[in-house]
Amino acid sequence: MPLQLDAGGGSILKLANPKFDEGAPAFLLSPTDGSGEVYLDYPSPFQENVPYSDYLVYAFTKYDYSEGDIYELYLKSDEKRIGMVFPLQAAVSRDHEKADDVRFLRFAQGAFMALCNGLDMAHLRQPGSVQRSLSIFDFYSPNTIVVCIFKPQLADAANFRIQHYLASFLRYGYFLQEPTLDPSKIAPEVRDQFEEPGNRISIEAMASEMREVAFITHLLQVLLPYANTPLLRFFYLYQIVELMMGTLLEQSFAEFKTRLAATPAAASGIREVIEELQDQLSEKKRISKLFGQHMKPAIDLSDLRSSCNDFLKSLGTTFSTPEDQRGVNEFLYPVRNALFHNLRNVEPTNLAKLDEIAVAMRAAVCDSLVRFSVT
């Protein structure tokens, strides 16, 4: 969808065909109604032969960033460099260290031109009047982070889906912008405490069983970022745990049916199969099995354990197992139960501990979505 300009009186101008004017310097866009062109300032040196159709460009949001946070983007699966991630501000600034780096400038320009063509963002801001000299930030949030992928670097660019990588990006604090929602309304509590990228951002696709689940995309892109309380965020994240457990349970049912069909019609054999299934219906055992056997490689749950233990201690819960040796069925599951079944008895001061749990839970769930394995 092209960039749109509110011309007043209910009239919306659509802008298209960015062309660089070196005298300005800026990109000139032409309103589709043929009226006067519009400038979008672009102070960076123009790079020749940068066909923006060579790039896949996505607009994310992040709050805790600096202008110089410019990263190479890698696919973790084959350690292949596929693009760059950078604040939109960096593309139009001459102040950071990569301001004259040709590689960066090419990505920045490709991304800028793609953004001039509007991506697929229905919520673009509309400048309030038809001024002819505008900024890219008249259309995009100032906290926009650009993910710019060079298509020739992808094995299968036509089938690349950014949604498959949402969990990876979320690990670093990047939320994919949702067309109908205002990124500036993302809950403040969701804006920090993310993994630091270091020199690069490496992304992995979610497990094959998870990546096409529409609910997960919706949750990561819409529900979670705009959830204003840690309780709500915990609830949403736990839905993903439930979803993964549900996937395993279906697999158990399928195996049960197969084994039952193959079991001779003798009571002892059938009873054994049924008892095995009953055992697997216990949520406590299912959650243990999920994190214990179906995360490859295993996930570091120490932060989640620590924050859950802290919360449970504040509720007066006692355990026989030492704190650092408790499994998810002994720290995560009891927290879930306390919140779902006993919230009315939780002191408000203890509810504040949910912030830490929500942060740790977010990291754990992002990792689980990538490492989940049904085998």
Added chain:
Amino acid sequence: MDVLSKLHDGRIQSDNYLFELSIDEYLNLVKGVLAQNEFQRRRVSSSKSIYSLLKQDIQRGCVIPPIVLALTAVTGKEHFDKDNITKYIQDNRQNLVILDGLQRTYSLVDLYSEVQSTGDDAAINSLKGHKIRVEIYVGINRLGILYRMLTLNTGQTPMSLRQQIEMLYLDYAKTPVSQSIKLIREVDDKAAVNFGEYNFREVIEGFNSYLERNELPIERADLLENIKSLEKLSQENAQRDIFKDYLEAWHTFIEQIGIKTNQVALTDLEQTFPMGKTAPQCFKKAQAITGFGAAVGRLVDFRLIGGFTDIQNAALDLTAPSDAIAFIEELNKVGSWINNNAKRIGNAQRMFYQYYFRELFNPEGTQFKNPALAVDAAFQKYLSQNT
């Protein structure tokens, strides 16, 4: 050259005449003007620019948007009407200024030359006779015309913000200052690297920061307010002196900071220096001069200083850093911190410099006239406001 219409513009108190004339008549009218058009940006040189497309379209008979000229040197006592204005303009064509349409004019000149070189009489005559429209403002009030152009979006090729700022402050480029100061404009197409040379746009930004008491970049919406402020000041005739004093005070500071640091330079080849390798380099940038302007403005408002004369005197009496290298390194450490932490590096630097100059030139402060001590004091102040 036919007058189609005359309208009076009440906002800028000027008459606007709309003419229809042939390309041949137009080029004869403005040929002496092209070399001295002070309003416009330099010629766009790319052969792939939209102006190449324009030349093709003109040959196909397209109607180009009206070019806007202004006639200066009108005393206001003349009485013009549709009958005598044409002759008056032609007789005083040397006083014409192209306000909007320079690139289109260049395209017409190029096209004329190209077609003439073909020797094709039919094509030459067709081009010569092709009609265009030209608006001419008589009795120019430059600020008012700029105001009109900004608010009414006239002209199919708008100016960028940078161009608008240069136009707005063009008079200041002619302000007589000391011989050792030279303002480099965009049309000069060179960088202000030598001692005493300053980028005109940066100087203007700094002056604007002084007027507005705000170190941040001029925003589009602010430009209209700037015009109103300048109009008000122009009535007092004072702003020209203030600008001169401002620029000379800044020049003195740059000169003295170099002298007081013995012009030393950082030499570590493996490091990058975000602020600069020498003390003058650390300050000879837009972020510093805007911080300077805003700081001085605030010191004036707080009645801590009287004006730029006090700054000039303080700059001449700066305390030499005991370790010039450490001083420059400290500035660069601040620059590195900003680079690694600020969402808008340029704005963050401006804010730092604004605090820096407030520390440096505040007579009641403990860092008064001490460039080295002012660095940390300013940085702590910046941190307290931003973290």
